[in-house]
Amino acid sequence: MATHLILQKIFKTGIVSEPMPQADLGLRTREQELHADILKVFGQAVTIRHIDAGSCNGCELEIHAINGPHYNIDGMGVKFAASPRHADVLLVTGPVSRNMEVALKRAYDATPEPKWVIAMGDCGCTGGMFGESYASCGKVSNVIPVDVEVPGCPPAPTVLLQGILAAVSKDKKNA
Amino acid sequence: MNIGEHDWNLDPLGQHIWRGQMETGQLLALARAVKEEGGQLVALWGSDDRHLHGGFGIHVALLTGAGLAWVSCALPAETPAYPHLAHIFPQADRMQRATFDLLGITASDAVDDRKWLRHAVWAKDEFPLRKDFSTLAAHRPSPPEADAYPFIRVEGDGVHEIPVGPIHAGTIEPGHFRFSIIGERILKLEERMGYTHKGTEKRFEGMDLATGAKLAGRVSGESHSAYAWAYCMAVETATASQVPERAVWLRALFLEIERIANHLGDLGYLGNDVALSFGFMQFWRLKEDWLRLTAKLFGHRYLFDCIVPGGVAVDIADDGKAELVAATDRIEAEVRSLKAIYDEHATLQDRFANTGIVKPDLAARLGLTGLAGRASAQAWDARAQFPQAPYDQLDVNMATQRQGDVLARAEVRFAEVTESLRLIRNLLARLPTGALHAPLIPVQSVCEGLGWVEGWRGEVLVAVRIGADGKLDRVHPHDPSWQNWPLVEVGVLGNIVPDFPLINKSFNLSYSGPDL
Numbered sequence: 001m002a003t004h005l006i007l008q009k010i011f012k013t014g015i016v017s018e019p020m021p022q023a024d025l026g027l028r029t030r031e032q033e034l035h036a037d038i039l040k041v042f043g044q045a046v047t048i049r050h051i052d053a054g055s056c057n058g059c060e061l062e063i064h065a066i067n068g069p070h071y072n073i074d075g076m077g078v079k080f081a082a083s084p085r086h087a088d089v090l091l092v093t094g095p096v097s098r099n100m101e102v103a104l105k106r107a108y109d110a111t112p113e114p115k116w117v118i119a120m121g122d123c124g125c126t127g128g129m130f131g132e133s134y135a136s137c138g139k140v141s142n143v144i145p146v147d148v149e150v151p152g153c154p155p156a157p158t159v160l161l162q163g164i165l166a167a168v169s170k171d172k173k174n175a
Numbered sequence: 176m177n178i179g180e181h182d183w184n185l186d187p188l189g190q191h192i193w194r195g196q197m198e199t200g201q202l203l204a205l206a207r208a209v210k211e212e213g214g215q216l217v218a219l220w221g222s223d224d225r226h227l228h229g230g231f232g233i234h235v236a237l238l239t240g241a242g243l244a245w246v247s248c249a250l251p252a253e254t255p256a257y258p259h260l261a262h263i264f265p266q267a268d269r270m271q272r273a274t275f276d277l278l279g280i281t282a283s284d285a286v287d288d289r290k291w292l293r294h295a296v297w298a299k300d301e302f303p304l305r306k307d308f309s310t311l312a313a314h315r316p317s318p319p320e321a322d323a324y325p326f327i328r329v330e331g332d333g334v335h336e337i338p339v340g341p342i343h344a345g346t347i348e349p350g351h352f353r354f355s356i357i358g359e360r361i362l363k364l365e366e367r368m369g370y371t372h373k374g375t376e377k378r379f380e381g382m383d384l385a386t387g388a389k390l391a392g393r394v395s396g397e398s399h400s401a402y403a404w405a406y407c408m409a410v411e412t413a414t415a416s417q418v419p420e421r422a423v424w425l426r427a428l429f430l431e432i433e434r435i436a437n438h439l440g441d442l443g444y445l446g447n448d449v450a451l452s453f454g455f456m457q458f459w460r461l462k463e464d465w466l467r468l469t470a471k472l473f474g475h476r477y478l479f480d481c482i483v484p485g486g487v488a489v490d491i492a493d494d495g496k497a498e499l500v501a502a503t504d505r506i507e508a509e510v511r512s513l514k515a516i517y518d519e520h521a522t523l524q525d526r527f528a529n530t531g532i533v534k535p536d537l538a539a540r541l542g543l544t545g546l547a548g549r550a551s552a553q554a555w556d557a558r559a560q561f562p563q564a565p566y567d568q569l570d571v572n573m574a575t576q577r578q579g580d581v582l583a584r585a586e587v588r589f590a591e592v593t594e595s596l597r598l599i600r601n602l603l604a605r606l607p608t609g610a611l612h613a614p615l616i617p618v619q620s621v622c623e624g625l626g627w628v629e630g631w632r633g634e635v636l637v638a639v640r641i642g643a644d645g646k647l648d649r650v651h652p653h654d655p656s657w658q659n660w661p662l663v664e665v666g667v668l669g670n671i672v673p674d675f676p677l678i679n680k681s682f683n684l685s686y687s688g689p690d691l
Contacts (some may be wrong), residue, residue: 002519006453009512016460054371056687058396061477063346064440065466068459075661082344097373097690098296098348103320103341110246130392134303135296135374137317154396156470 001032017072021158027148029141045077046168049087049111053104053143054097054136058153059121063091066157078164084111089167092144095123095130096137108144116147116167120160126147178239179208183246187411191242191561192625199257201220202235206263214239215542216264216386218636218653219271221278223305224249227621231255231280236625236636236653242561245625245638250280259285266542266658269368269689277304277376292369292690295322303377329363337672338475341370345676347688352675359671364664371690379650384410384484384615387647391637392479394652395688400429401630402637402652403482408563408626409639410484414618419610424565428602429478429487431595434631435506436477438467438588438595441683445585446517448677449526457513461506468502486612496603503596514589527582531666531678534579543662545633545655547682550587551579553643557629568605571597579666581681591631618645632656632685654688 050063065162073079081087084107096104108117119140122128127138142144148161176185176193186193197205206216218236225231231250236243246681250258261268261281272291279302282288293299295318302308328336334357341349351367375394379387391406392399404426406679411418439462446454466476473481473489481489489500517523533543539552548555557563558571574590576583578675623640633655659682667678 002516005516005519009238009457009516010453013457013460052346052348052371054373054687055294055348056393056396057348057685058393058399058477058479060346060348061397061440065459065463068463069456070346070460070463080346094371095373097371098317099294099370100341100371101317103349103370129393130373130375130378132309133374133377135372135377138614149569153393154477156476 006141007116008022017075018070020072020076021162021165023169024159024162025166027150027163027166029146029149037161046088046164047079047081047086048089048091048164049081049084049107050091050093051084051104051107053092053094053100053140054130055094055121055123059093059124062105062151062154062157062160063093063120066160071157071161073161076161076165086175087111087115089116089164091120091164092140093120093124095127096140096143098135101137101143117144117165118148118150118167119146120150120163121155122151122153125151128153176244178205179212180215181208181226183244185244185246186578188245188625189408190563190567192627193242194410194625195244195246197246197248199250200234202246202248202260203258203263205246206235206237207648209237209239209244210263215497216260216267217221217243217273217544217634218637218638218651218657219260219267220651220653221274221280221304222640222649222651225252225308231278233257233274233280234638234651235260236638238555243627243636244623248633250401254281255279256281256283261285261287264542266661269656276302277609278302279305281364289325292372294369294372295320296594303374308377318645324367326353326365326367327363333357334362337600347637350521350686354672354675356672359669361667361672361675365668366660366664368660368686369690371687373690375652375691376650379647382647384641384645384647387650388420388482388484389480391650392482392653394691395654395685396477398433398630398632398635398654398685398688400426400433400478400482401628401635403480403658404430405626405628405635405637406630406639406650406652407482407484409624409637410615410623410641412626413639413641414616415613416485417613418486419613420565420607421609422611424491424606425491425611426482427565427569428491428599429473429481430630431598431602432465432469433478434461434595435592436462436469437631438592439510441680442585442588442592444580444680445677446523447529448680449523451523454513454517454523457509461509465502465506468498472499481629483612485615486610488611490611491603491606496606498602498660500603503599506674507593507596510589510592511578517585524582526674526677527585528578528580530581531670531681532578532580533662533666537578537665538662539581541662541665542658545660546587546591546631547584547659547662548633549574550576550583552577557627558632563627567610569601575646581677584681618643621648630655632683633659652688652691654685656684656686657689659684660689
C-alpha cells in the first residue's frame with residue numbers, strides 16, 4: 001500500500017525545515033519607495049513571479065532549491081505565482097537576451113504597483129560572462145528598474161532568500 | 176577509417192574520435208553510409224574560415240560504428256552552400272537553420288528554410304558569427320515588438336491554438352510552444368526557440384583558454400561539468416597536452432555527482448507534476464543534502480569551475496571520500512524506498528504509463544539521444560560504447576527501456592542514479608594518486624580538438640579551434656537537446672494538454688544549451 005509507505009516515510013523523515021535567514025539590506029540598490037502603510041498591508045508576505053530573461057539555467061537550480069523542504073518558504077510568506085499580474089516581486093535571472101527584452105518589459109508592465117524587481121545572479125547584476133553584445137542587453141537594470149541585486153554564480157539559496165527578504169522587509173528608514 | 180565499404184580517409188583525433196576533410200560532394204554519400212550502418216548525426220555547425228583559407232567551413236559530427244567522426248568541408252567565400260542533410264537525418268533541420276542565421280551558410284534544397292535563432296534583433300542579411308560582423312549591433316535600438324514567425328497552421332472544424340510562452344508558468348527557461356488542439360487533445364505542437372540566445376559562440380572568440388572553460392560551463396548551467404569537461408578535452412586534444420590521471424578520474428566523479436543531482440531533482444518534479452508533492456519534497460530533500468555535501472567537499476554546490484584546462488582545481492581528501500561513500504549508501508537506500516512508493520502509487524503509475532510515447536523506430540529515425548533515447552530502446556551511452564578515460568576502466572552498465580513513455584524515462588533515471596552511485600564508490604576506491612593539474616603545451620599554430628562527454632541529459636560535444644595567438648578562434652558547444660526537442664513535438668501528439676508539463680519534464684531539455 002503506497003499510503004502506508006508514504007506515511008511511514010513522512011514520520012521517519014521528520015521536519016527538515018530550517019530557521020529563516022535575516023534580510024540582507026546591503027543588497028538593496030535603491031532606497032525603498034514604499035510607505036510603511038503599504039508594508040503593513042503586505043505584512044511580510046510576498047508573491048514572486050520568476051522570469052528567466054536569458055539565464056544559463058544555473059540560477060533556476062537555486063530557485064527550485066528554495067522551494068524544497070529545507071527552506072520552507074511558505075512559512076516565510078513567500079510564494080511563486082504563475083502570472084506577473086499576481087506578483088509583488090519579479091525575480092529576474094540571466095543577462096537579458098535581446099530576444100527576451102520585449103517579453104521582460106511586457107511582464108514588468110503587467111505587474112501591478114507597488115512592485116519590486118530582484119536581479120538574481122552575476123549575469124543579472126552585471127551581465128556576467130555574457131556581457132553586452134549583439135544578442136545580450138547585459139544586466140537586468142539595463143532593461144527595467146531593479147530594487148535588489150543578488151550576486152553569485154549562482155547565489156546560494158540562503159543568499160537568495162536574504163535578497164528576497166531585503167526587497168520586502170521594513171527597515172529603519174521607512175518603518 | 177571505413178564506414179560501409181568505403182575508406183573515408185579519417186585520422187584519429189582522440190580516443191574513439193576521428194577527423195577528416197572532404198569535398199561537399201562526398202558529404203551526402205558519407206551521411207547515407209553512416210545512416211545505413213545504423214549511425215546518427217550528432218551535430219552540424221559552421222565556421223568563418225576566411226582568415227585561414229579564404230572561405231567558410233561546414234562541420235558534421237557523426238556517430239559511427241568506430242566512434243565519432245568529425246568531418247569538415249571547405250566552402251567558397253561567395254555563396255557558401257552544402258547539400259542539406261535533413262532528409263537523411265531529420266535532426267539536422269534546426270542545426271542547418273541556425274547555421275544559416277549565424278553564418279549565412281546555406282543548406283541547398285532544404286525543405287524548411289525558416290529562421291531559427293534569429294528573431295527581430297539582427298537582419299536577414301547579417302550574420303553574427305562572421306568575423307566581420309559589426310559589433311556596433313550591440314548599440315542598436317532594440318526592436319519594439321516581438322518578431323513574427325510563420326508557424327504551421329492546423330485548420331478545420333473545432334481546431335484552435337494555444338500559444339504558450341516565451342515566459343512559462345513555472346520556473347522554467349523561456350521558449351514558445353504553439354499547440355493546435357481539438358477539445359483537450361493535442362493535434363500538433365510546434366516549438367519556437369532562440370529566446371535565450373545570448374551570443375555565447377561569439378563571446379568565445381578571442382578568449383583565453385582558461386576563461387573559455389568557465390564560459391563553456393555556463394552554456395547550460397545544470398550540465399556544467401559535462402560542458403567544462405568536453406571543452407577541456409577539446410583544448411587538451413588541440414594542444415596535445417596530457418592530463419594527470421587523478422584529474423581525469425576526478426572529472427568523472429564530478430560528472431556522476433552532477434548526474435545524480437539532476438536525476439534526483441527530476442524524479443521529484445515528475446512526482447510533483449502528478450500531484451504527488453510528497454515525491455517532490457522527498458527527492459528535493461535528498462538533492463539538497465547532496466548539493467550541500469558537494470559544496471562542503473569541493474566548494475561549490477554545482478561544481479562550477481572545478482574542471483579547468485589541464486586538470487581539475489579541487490581535490491578530495493580521505494575523510495571527504497569516506498563522507499561521500501557514506502552519502503552514496505544513504506541515498507541508495509532512500510531512493511530504493513521512494514521507488515517502492517512510486518511503483519505502488521496507482522495515480523502516479525496511471526499518469527506516467529502510456530503518456531508521451533516515443534516508439535523505438537521513430538526514436539531511431541529522428542535521432543533521439545541520451546537519457547530519453549535510452550528510454551526508447553536507443554541503447555546508446557558514450558560511457559559504455561566508446562568510453563573516454565576513465566570510463567574505459569569502469570564497465571558502465573547502461574540503463575534502457577523500450578516503452579518510450581514518461582514511465583520509461585523515470586525508470587531510466589532510477590537505474591542511472593543507482594549506477595552512478597556505484598560508479599562514485601568505484602571511482603573513489605580506485606582514485607589514482609598524483610598531480611591535479613598539468614600546464615597546457617603552448618600553442619604554436621592553428622590547432623583544433625573535439626570533446627565528447629555523456630552528460631546527464633545525453634552526449635555533450637564541444638569543438639574548438641585555437642588560433643596561432645593561443646586564443647580561441649571558434650568554439651561550438653553542442654547540446655543533446657538539439658536532437659531531442661523535435662521528439663517532444665512528436666511525443667505529445669494525441670495526449671491531453673494538461674499532460675504536456677509532465678511529458679516536457681520527463682525529457683527535461685535545455686533551452687540555453689541549443690539557443691547559445
